[in-house]
Structures are given as C-alpha cells and as structure tokens.
Amino acid sequence: MPTLHLTVNGVSHTLEVPAGRYLAEVLRYDLGLTGTKIGCNEAECGACTVLVNGQPVDSCIYPAFKAQNAEVLTIEGLAQVEGVVPDGSLRERVGLEVDEPLHPLQIAFAVHGATQCGFCTPGFIMQAKTLLDENPDPSDEEIKHCLKDTYCRCTGYVSIISAVKAAAEFKRTGRMPLPALPPAKEPLQWVGRPLVRPDAVDKVTGRALYADDLSFPDMLYGATLRSEHPHARIRAIHVQEALALPGVHAVLTYRDVPGDPRHGLVENDWPVFAGGPFPARYVGDPIALVVAESHELAHQALEQIRVDYEPLPVVADPRQALDPDAAVLHPDRPTGNLLKHIKVRRGQVDQGFAEADVVVERTFRTPRTEHAFLEPECSVAVPAGYDPDHPKLTVYVGSQIPYADRRQVAKSLGLPDEAVRIRGTVMGGGFGGKEDIAGQIHAALAAQVTGRPVKILYSRQESLRFHPKRHPTYIRVKMGARKDGTLTAVEAELWGDSGAYASLGEKVMTRATTHATGPYVVPHAKIDCYAVYTNNPPCGAFRGFGVTQSAFAVESTVDMLAQALGLDPIEFRRRNAMRVGVVTATGQVLRESVGLVECLERVERRIRAWRAELPGAAEAEESGDPWAPITVGTKRYAWGVAAGYKNTGLGGGAPDKAEAEVEVFPEGTAEIRISSAEMGQNLVGVLQAIAAEELGLPAGRVRVRVMDTDLTPDGGPTTASRQTYVSGNAARLAARTMRQRLQAVLSEKFDVHPEVIAFHEGLAYVDEERLRRVRRGGNGAGDPGGNGHNGAQGTAARRLTFAQAVQALLEEGREPRVRYEYWAPKTQPLGTGGDMHFAFSYAVHAALVAVDTETGEVAVEQVVSAHDVGRAINPLSLVGQIEGGIVMGLGNALTEHFIVEEGMPWTQRLGQYKMPGIKLTPRMVNELVEHPTADGPYGAKGVGEISSIPISAAIANAIANAVGVRVLALPVDQDALLLAMKQGQQELDRCWGDPPV
C-alpha cells in the first residue's frame, strides 16, 4: 500500500493506506478523528468539511492522496489554533459548563442553540472559521455565501447565522452576545430558562459519538443487496461467488432468519429479507447481507451476488391500488391493497352545504418527502459474551424507539426480549425517519452468526432508497360557509400512498383525517381517507404526521373561501377558530389550553405593523388590506397566512406512558434515566431542567441518560410531539417522589413537617416561611406539589447540602433510586366521540413571499409565527424547534420532492433532493403563546411538529395574494407558475416532479 504523509492538527502522520481512500475515511477510520462526519458521500452537504492547507474542502470525496504532505485541520484541532476558556458569566447566565479552551465559534454555537442533533456542527464550524479569519464583521449575506452548501436539517439556520455573528463579535470585543429570544413566562429556577443544552460542548468539539464513530476490535462490516425491481418474485439467490471471496464471512438471506421473518411497528408485514415466500415489494427491499472484513470488501462482494427475479405488475398510483385488477401486494391481508379506510363523521354534511352561501371544492396534491437527517442510518451489533461489557447481544444505534427495536430484533432472532440490549448513540436527526427498523436486525443477526461485532453503515444513497418517507397525498376538500363567515361543513377525501409496507401509515393517515377540518369549529363533517399499499417506497412517520398534508389542503381552501366571501383571512379564521368549550369534528370537547385566537391576533398585529412601516404606507392604508401585493421592480410581494393544530401524544385510545428513574448520589448529584430518544430536539435539556427544578439542584449537577434498554426504563416512542409532555412528566414525578423521600428523611432529622423542607440551589433546609404557614394553618405548606422557594434558606443549624441530604437518606437505608411510571390522560379511539387526544398545540404562520414575475421564482423573505406550546421549558431549544420546523415546511412547499416513477426513484442522490439551504432562510419573528395545559409538565405541550405544519399553506396563500395563482400541488414549480401567470391562469395543479407535458 502506498504511503501517505499528513499533518493533522499539528501532528504529523505517516500511514500505509489504500490509494483509493478518501480523506474523511483516513481521518475517521485510520486516525480515529471521528469529529469529521460523512453525511452524503457526494460533496453535497458539507458535514465533512475540513481545512486542507487552510482551504475548506468536502473531505468525503476528496482523495486522501490529494492531501499528500498537506496540513489538515479538523474540528478536534480547532481550539488549539484559537481557543479561549469561556468566562464564568456564561455558566451563570446560560449554564455553559466548560473549563477547556474553545474556539469562539464553538462557544457561540453552544450558546446560540446552533447545534441540535450536532451532526452538521463540525462542518459548519470549520467552514464558518474560514469566513471569520478573513472578515471580522460578516453580514447575513456574507455568512449565507460562505455556508451556501453546508446543510443543516434541524436549526433552519437562523441560530447558525446568529452564532457566527456572535463569534465575530466575541473576536472583536471579547464579549459573547446572547441570543435574542421572544418573551416568555417568567422562568422558575431552571424551567423556562434558555439553558445551553447539556450535550452542546460534546457536539461543538466533535467528541459526541454517533453510531458510525464506534468501532470494536475484530469488527466486521455488513453491506445490503437491495431489489432491482419494485415488485418481483425472487426465484433464486446465487451467493456462492460472493461467499468465496477471501475476507467474506457470511452472506445472509431469508433462509438465515431464525425467528419471525417479518417485523413492523404496527403491522408485522415487513420481511427481514425478501426472498422465498416474500416477494420484493419496492426497490429498497433487502435480499442479502454480506458480512466481510471491510466495508469496501462487503460492497464489492454484493456485485458477485446474482438474483433471479420474476417481475410482477407494479402498483404505482395510490388511486389505482384498489382497482379490482391491480396486483395485490400482501395477499394474506383480507382488505387487499387497502391498508385502512379511515372515517370522520359529524352532523349531516348535506345539510351543512345546504346552509352554506359559498362552497369551495378543490383537489390538492402533496409530495413524497424525505427526512434527510444528516446522519445516515448505522447499526453496530456486538455478540453476547464478546467482552465483559457485552454479556448480551447488544445493538448500538440512533433510534427513536429503542424498546421497539429490542422487541423486533429479539423476535426475528428468536430470542427473549431480555436477551437483547439496545444502546442508543448520539443521533444525527430523526424527524420520524428513524422509527422503523433499518439495519438493527441485520447487524444483530450477523453478529450472532459470525460471533464478531458487525457494523452496517448506509451510504446516503442507500438511506434515500431504503427508508420510509412522508406520504404523498391527493386530498379533495369541499368547504362551505355562510355569508357571515361561519363554516357550515367540510367534506374531504384523502388518498395516502403508504408504499410497500404499513410502517406507521395507518396512524399517519388517521392524523391527516382527524385534522382535516383544520383548527375550526365545523358542525358537519364527512371525511374519508384511504391509506393504500403500493410498490413505492414505504411511507411512515415524518414530523407533522399527516397533518402537514391535510393542513395544506384545508388552509388553502380556507383562504379561497375567505376570498369568495370578501372576508379578511385572519378574521375568517378567528370567527371559526377553536377555543375553549368548543367541540372538534371527532367529538372532543376542548376544555382548556386553546391559544389559537391569541396566535391569530399576535400574527395579525405583526403584519399590520410591518405594513404601516412601509414607505407610502399611508396610501396603502386606504385599501386597508394587509394582504394586497406590493410591486418592486419585477417582483410582487405579498403576505399569506395559515393556521394549524397538532395533537400531543399518541391519542386514539393508545396507552401513552413513560417510565423514568431518578437516582441521587452522595456527592450531591442526580441522574435521570429514560429510554426516550434524544435526536437533536434537546429532550435531554428538558429532562435536566425538570429534574433540577424538582430536586432544587443546579442543572449542571443533573445527568441525563437516555436510550438504553438495560439502564433506562421505557419512555415510549419519540414521536407525536409527546416527549416533553409524557417523559417530562415521568421525570418530574420521579424527581418529585425522590424529593418527598428526602423530605421524609430530613423531617425526622429536623423534627418538622416534611413539606417545610425546601430544596434549592443544592441545599436542603427548613424553610422558616413555610414553617410559619404550617404552624398557622396546621397543614399545607402551600404549593405542596411544586418546589417553590422564597429566598429564605434557613439557619445554618437546619440546613444541609444536597450531598448531606443524600448521605442521610443512605444512612437510613433508604433506596437512592425512584422509578415513576407516568400514564398520560386516557384517550378514546376515533369514532367513539370521546377525547381522542389529551392536548393540542396551535400555531399561526404568515409568510411574506416575493414572486419574480419574469422568472416565476418564489422566495420567502420573512416569516411571522405564533405558537401556543403551553409553556416554554427551554425557550432557546423551543425557538430552535420552531425555526427548524418552519424551514422544513418551507422545503415541503418549495424545494422537496422525492420523485418516484413507476416504483423507481428518480431521486437517488442528495444532490437530487434539495432540502432548504441557508440561502433560503427567511428573516423570522416567532412569538410564544403559553396557554398552559393542566396535566402537562409546568403546563407544557408538544412543539416538535406543529412548527412545520401551517407554513406550506401560508406560502401558497401568499403566492395567490402576490400573483393571483392558486397553487394546488407542491412543491411549487417556477416553470409552470410563470406559464400560468403569463396565460392568466388562476390555478396551477402542476408541481415540480410531474412528468413533462
């Protein structure tokens, strides 16, 4: 092998590596510098950015020998070049716990919330460094130019821009500005404060370990052969030639699965391997797994496998899936290709339409979209007994549902659940795309068969081909309203393409259906949804979970109705808006926490204020219409608005629970444990703040452990915007129970009522104020549930440190561990008329678009939003969820479409699937509305999904306001839009990705 000389982070290396190595591979796998990430293998995403002789390059596809004798700088070496130890004020103000030198960008990314899942962070920091080296005070435009092809899927880039500016200011002045956040409720001790996430330093330094960053001695590598046909019977699989290659240890097929040959989260319909009784039903279906000494060899061996296919007719269009002569994908199912027919019935729609003065009916289409989490799927399995740390079969994986992984792995391997351990790694984004099984079963099986650790890492292209997407839909909506603006009826028919396997398709399309009246009071509703199987890639969970799709259709129709009635779109929505006391279309009475009207009003105020500040506002004022377009040069600008709501939690009668464990330690710390997934959303920070609040400990003394089926109790799936509420409550109640246990111990020690023992700032003391109250009232320390404090920290005689309190607990022989199983309020199945959900979040988004009348190009210039989230537990992370959700929704409207033609993906590379880059990031004003929900922790409900729901329709409504063309299909095609404008067409039902005319 040739010799490579490199200096990396100041250390010179001489390596014998294959000539075909890429630089990122040398850094990661030969030198163990895993801070440099590989996100796409095609120089598209920038996650692999390192500096070669001072110049940033995409190292994933940069031949290592191109860097012969070069100086390379990676994230691991950055702080040596320019590092400062942040001063204590950042610890004081935002809880940044660090005493090592960091580059100003590293500090700023942590403090500004510019790192979420963290997978893109090293690349962003390295790329931004080159800008700050040349430009001490970059503008937004300069930052966007520099970071143009560096992609983030979590943040929406707003915090990244502010972090780069903050780092520049820090370099100029030595002062680190804090992020500008919207006003929120007065914080408690920890809850409500914009704390730096607990894993931020690991992420900005590249130390955070994702699955592909792990390696074990003797590890083998798996590579998966996938179907060439969208639908084919597999007659034979010839593996001998592959197996004969030196270094190939096994080639596994359907015959090698010892347990259940199928898996699935809801329906057990997804084969571990296609073959034998199971035809290939889409082009992502696995047929064989090669296990070999190296990743390269495993992939080379795939080329030696021959498969005899018998192609079967392909079901490509969901509307044809139920034709009597359509091929049936799963003949064992009694309903053929119909996965589920979902119905909502309320009142009599005929009567409702008879009462209407205006009726609007249209059919909308939404695209199949791709999660494009920056970290491709990776599983590493270690066989039982491999070493003392692995007494049982262990799978390391970044997964949204560790316990479901355990169940499915154990079942297919024919093992009891307890024989398998899932250990979560840091996870580079999920968004719903890491709920289903990816390589977990294959890796576990391969480890079992070979007796060695096995890693299966998907390339970006394999990830695109394999994993479930967002359901593309056809949605026909008919809505009626009276002249006074009262909605009378909604009728809708939805077709959801669930692809080859059920995944979460039924649940997703149920949510699309139940939310298809929008957040409005509708006396008469008739909604039918058909979720069907096709030979397209499976569709499952994706942030918004069906509501993204129906909200686009409904909110577009609402604007058309408002226009037909001559009503202001916000006024029309306000007249029909859900509020406390109303009944939803599924029959649920909303008893509390409905902040929709306030959201509408906050957004309306912002838009009117914007309008009033424009030059020439006085003349515009005469028209009184804040939605009227403004022409500047060739561009037409206009605002558009849309509203949305989204359930928190599983709902529909599914038991929704989470169990948390809290342990306290004699050195005065605590650990909170729950299996719920940290995928970038900062659940760990939420749990930390909650436990710190309840235990009266500084947040930095609470550790959070997640995603481990042996060490953390089951927090349930990380889906349905449920973790702040459900796991948050479990953590809150576990910590509270522990506090009560400590109070009981100390009450004997101090001989007082337990409730007068306060816990605050790492101290436990007799609260004299509470004591007086107890003496006066005999009972009731006030706020018996909370951990309020009044500043009186007791006298030295009756005060202990938290550490001493724990020691007292241990001396008494009491358990320092508490488990609490929290059950969310019970819900009812659809059709029963009861409470389908225990909470809803609400949002209103307005978008200012610019449509270029010469080119049809659409740009979103500004977004104004208001979200009712109950309570902001961490405003920094909350705003991060909002900004990221909005930009993801913008992608849904303008850029994203995973195109599949006759079952074959046209979209095969990340370069063919453009999620929004930093250049598309609009200016944003996001307001928080906090109508608390009684059972939520401190009043909180979900935010993960609602933030991406209304924006697509707001953009479509803005386009209609700007140029008079109603967009019926997403994503918007500028080519077709221009033609429509030129021809005076008022509606456009072509989108980007449709076949050429």
Next chain:
Amino acid sequence: MTRWRSYHTPSTVEEALALLAQHPERARIVAGGTDLLLDLELGHESPVEMLVDITHIPQLTQIQEDDREPWIQIGAAVTHGRIERDPTLRRVATCLVEACSVVGGPQVRNVATLGGNVAHALPAADGTVGLLALDAQVQIATWREGQVDYTWHPLPAVFAGPGRNTLQPGQMLTAFRFRPPGPGEASAFDRIMRPQGVALPILGAAVRLGLDPERGTVAHATIALGPAGPVPFRATAAEQALRGADPTDLRAVEQVIQAAQAEARLRTSRHRASAAYRHEMVAVLLRRLLRRTVDRIRTAVPLGGPT
C-alpha cells in the same frame, strides 16, 4: 464502487502524459474530481485503476498577465475558488468570476477546476459559459513520442457533444487565454436556477460588450448561452444583431433576444425545465445582462471586492 488502485500526483505535464501513455486503458486524469469521482462512486463511469491528479503541476495552477502579449492566461487546474478571489480576474474577466462564484459552495469551488469544468463539456457548465463569452482559447498538450506539443485552439474546438470532449488519448487541457477588455468594454454572467434537486442551471448566459466611445453603440459583442444545444453555445446571430445597435434601445434589445431565441436549440429536460420556459429565460437573462454590462462600462466598475 471499486476504487482506483493507484493515485499519482505528477509535477510536470510530461510526467502526467507519460503516465497516461503507459497505461492508456486504465488511467484517467483527475483534477478537482468533483464530477468524475462522484460519477465513479455512482457507477456512472466505468471503474479506473489509476488516477493521475494534475493539480500539483505548477504550470497548470498559474494565473498570468503577460506584459508582452495581450493575453490573460489561466492554468487548467486553477480552481473556481481562486478565480473568484483573484483581483486581476475580478477586473478583467468579470463574467468568468461571476460564473465561477455561483458553482457549488466554497468547499466545492476550492477543488473544482476550470479545466475540469471545460473538459466535462456540459452545455450548461457555468465556468465554460463565462469563458466562452470571453472568446477564450484553449491550450492542448499532446504527447508525441516522449515530447509534449502545445497548441492553442478556439474554445469551442474541445466540445464534441453533451459530456463529451474532443481530446484524444495522449492529450490534456493545460490552459485558457483571453484578451483583457480595453476601455469601453465589460462583461457579465447570470443564470436561472431552480431551488429543487437539480444542480445544473436551467439556463446560464454571459455577455461581453465593447461600446463605441463616441456613439455608445455596440462595437463588438460576444454572447454565450447554456444549455442551448449539445455543446456550450455562442449566440452568433444575436451578436450580429447587437453590433452597431444601441444596447439601451429596448427595441434593439428585443431584436437581439429574438435572434438568440431563434438560434438557440432549447430542449425540455426532465425535472429541470421546459423548452418554453428556457425560451422566456433567454429574454430575461439577455435583458438583465445587457443592462448590467452597459452599466459597468459607464461606471467603469467591473466588480466589487470579493463576495
């Protein structure tokens, strides 16, 4: 997916061509590799055994302003990033700088070379369109029995068809040259993109104009468009229509546009653009670029500092 077995970084053109001559079937030239390596990874190109990286050849990485000859010369392995930042080129090759600075992000521009852009021979390649409007020439090195011959050709001579160049085994691109603008001359590039998953522009265009200082009419003009045919396209009929015309006269500009629309061979390409849309964009781009070029000549400001 099988990667190359050897990677060479010769330091002279002789060495590079000798290596290629020794392994004619198995070796390929690589520069930045941003197109070739991706195509190899995706199996769009058949596997190679040897890559000959020409970016370490000093002769190929120069940008030279020759005092004796009225030429500006750019080595074939100069990266887009260097072109974007080069103060001389910002002054004398505005349309090329503008074209190179919109390609990819900085990480890609720091490795992707102008020679690679031209050799890939895509009709919509930004750098190529910019270079074409400068009426550039290309230098080809040819290996002849152990000797290297260098010859200059008009740029269009290297284009054989979409993605195909005319280079023979034993040949490589080594440099480009063009005449710097005199007084009363300027150039500009612009393109129409879509935000979806298509890396190539819907249409790119570059214009270089020289105005008669007395009358303000066009003394000479070059117009490049892409994609407007199987190879990067010079709109010669439009250039003809522009000569002698007042470039600020809207009617004259419309005639130029019509000439360009008539001669351009515009296609509908799947998920990228319709021919009808491209037809419209020819007009949009030419209007913008003529206005911008005339402004540049009048204000004598080619381009601001590095963006």
